[in-house]
Amino acid sequence: MSTKASTPSFTTDEHGQAILTTVPITLAYFEGRIYYLTNCCGASGKGSIADGIPSIVCRKCYRDVDDVFADSWQVDDEAAWARYYSLVRADCIADAQARQHVARVRRTAEQAAALDAGRHVPAPLSAPAPVLTDAVKSLLIDWFPVRDRLYDLCSKDLLSDREIAEIEEKRRELVDIGDELVAQFVPDAQARFAITGDLLP
Numbered sequence: 001m002s003t004k005a006s007t008p009s010f011t012t013d014e015h016g017q018a019i020l021t022t023v024p025i026t027l028a029y030f031e032g033r034i035y036y037l038t039n040c041c042g043a044s045g046k047g048s049i050a051d052g053i054p055s056i057v058c059r060k061c062y063r064d065v066d067d068v069f070a071d072s073w074q075v076d077d078e079a080a081w082a083r084y085y086s087l088v089r090a091d092c093i094a095d096a097q098a099r100q101h102v103a104r105v106r107r108t109a110e111q112a113a114a115l116d117a118g119r120h121v122p123a124p125l126s127a128p129a130p131v132l133t134d135a136v137k138s139l140l141i142d143w144f145p146v147r148d149r150l151y152d153l154c155s156k157d158l159l160s161d162r163e164i165a166e167i168e169e170k171r172r173e174l175v176d177i178g179d180e181l182v183a184q185f186v187p188d189a190q191a192r193f194a195i196t197g198d199l200l201p
């Protein structure tokens with residue numbers, strides 16, 4: 001892919017609006033909508049009923065502007081692009097030029113929309129590395145040697161009475177450490193049943 005294809009063919013103004021073209025009227029794209037910007041303020045138009053007369057005014061200075069400033073559309077709106085063509089064609093541009101201009105502006109709008117969509121794609125969820133508290137670390141430090149000793153004892157073929165007693169002792173120690181570890185993550189019955197899905201007794 002050439003660098004030209006990945007470089008946006010529009011500028012973005014201080015409000016985050018993509019400026020698609022400035023002729024014959026400035027056309028902007030923002031969050032899925034395409035709309036004209038006024039010559040006076042570079043703002044969009046809006047409906048007004050000042051003095052009881054409905055009109056379209058500049059959103060910033062409230063001057064009356066052409067009805068075309070009330071128009072806005074989405075990138076895939078064919079009828080709207082046809083309206084835009086009529087407007088461009090009325091600006092005394094030859095038909096072929098007008099079609100070229102509309103096609104170019106539409107491609108730019110599609111590019112702005114694609115970039116916009118890319119920005120809104122949520123980052124893929126990945127499991128964060130667990131951050132261990134000092135309490136959890138200290139419990140794990142106790143856990144491993146007891147667990148290793150239990151493995152060693154259990155792997156023996158012949159066990160003395162003392163070793164059999166030690167196995168019982170190590171098992172109790174592991175259950176105690178395990179319970180304390182679990183308590184670090186699941187502090188009460190409410191939290192436990194929220195995880196297991198069981199109803200509180």
Ligand SMILES: [Zn+2]
Pocket residue numbers: 038040041042043058059060061062063
């Ligand atoms: Zn204005």
